[in-house]
Amino acid sequence: MSPITELIGGAKAYGWGSFAAAGNFSSIATATVGSGGSSTITFSSIPQIYTHLQLRMFAQSNYSYPGSDGTLVRFNGDTTTTNRYHQLFGNGTSMTANSGTGNFTVGQRIGNSTVNGFFGAVIFDILDYTSTNKNKVTRSLGGVDWNGSTEGQIYYNSSIYLVSNTAISSMTITPGDGTLFTNNSHFALYGIKTVA
Numbered sequence: 001m002s003p004i005t006e007l008i009g010g011a012k013a014y015g016w017g018s019f020a021a022a023g024n025f026s027s028i029a030t031a032t033v034g035s036g037g038s039s040t041i042t043f044s045s046i047p048q049i050y051t052h053l054q055l056r057m058f059a060q061s062n063y064s065y066p067g068s069d070g071t072l073v074r075f076n077g078d079t080t081t082t083n084r085y086h087q088l089f090g091n092g093t094s095m096t097a098n099s100g101t102g103n104f105t106v107g108q109r110i111g112n113s114t115v116n117g118f119f120g121a122v123i124f125d126i127l128d129y130t131s132t133n134k135n136k137v138t139r140s141l142g143g144v145d146w147n148g149s150t151e152g153q154i155y156y157n158s159s160i161y162l163v164s165n166t167a168i169s170s171m172t173i174t175p176g177d178g179t180l181f182t183n184n185s186h187f188a189l190y191g192i193k194t195v196a
Contacts (some may be wrong), residue, residue, distance in 0.1 A: 026050070028189045037062060037180035043189045044170040048130045052190030053168070055124040057142075059185035060111040061178030068120060068144045068153050069110050070176025075136070075168045085159040092152055109173070110185075111144045119185070120144030128144060129168040134169060136161040 031041050046053070053074070063069040086099045110120035122142030129136060138161070143154035171189075173183060 024193050025054070026191045026193070030052075030186070030188045032187075033059075033181045033183055034183040035183050036183050038185075039174065039180055041173040041181065041187050042170065043187075046129075046169050046189070047167070047191065048167060049193075050130070051128070051194045052192040053126040053129050054192060055122075055126070055171070055173075056188045056190070057110065057122040057124070057173070057186070058119055059187070060117070060119045060182045061175035061185075062180045062182055063175065063178035065177070069178050071110055071122060071142075072174050072176055073124065074174075075173045076164070076166060076170055077172065078163055080163050083159055083162055085157060087158075088156040090154050091169050099107070110142070111146075118144055118146050126168060126171075132165055132167055132190070134165060150169045 023039075028047065029043055031043075033041075043055075048137050056062045059071070061069040073181065082101060084099070084101055087094045087097065089098075110122065111118040120142060122140055124140040124142075125138060127137045127139075128134065137158070139156075141154075143152070145152040173187065
């Protein structure tokens with residue numbers, strides 16, 4: 001069974017194997033954008049009782065370019081841009097790999113309201129988020145399909161949060177290029193308890 005099939009089926013989180021079974025996921029909080037949109041989504045006072053966090057997004061922004069938008073996540077209100085990332089990107093005809101330093105980008109993609117109204121989906125993992133003795137590592141898988149359009153995209157992203165070893169107690173999500181998440185965008189934060 002492929003990792004994506006396992007993820008969609010709810011059996012496991014991709015890449016973690018059997019110790020991240022469905023029963024180990026606990027819902028922490030959800031947010032759904034209402035009429036008029038929202039510029040930010042914030043999860044605060046995150047319980048410090050889990051091993052990892054997983055953020056799931058089904059979202060769209062008001063980005064006007066005919067392509068998908070990215071998503072930025074900031075931990076504990078931090079606005080620095082010295083984090084490292086690696087990224088794989090494919091659009092059905094070509095693939096690109098890159099890396100860099102900058103804002104903490106969740107591995108994209110989400111849809112935009114100018115291209116047929118499609119939404120994108122992203123699964124974003126934050127590993128060992130309560131640790132105070134190491135930098136936080138994240139990974140994400142996201143994509144958007146526009147009914148066969150060449151603008152359909154899929155991304156895999158891994159990042160390291162270099163600024164602080166502080167435990168993560170809050171996160172703020174914003175569109176990468178747009179200014180608002182549109183109506184019916186949905187965000188769900190889960191805690192994951194691993195088993196020995």
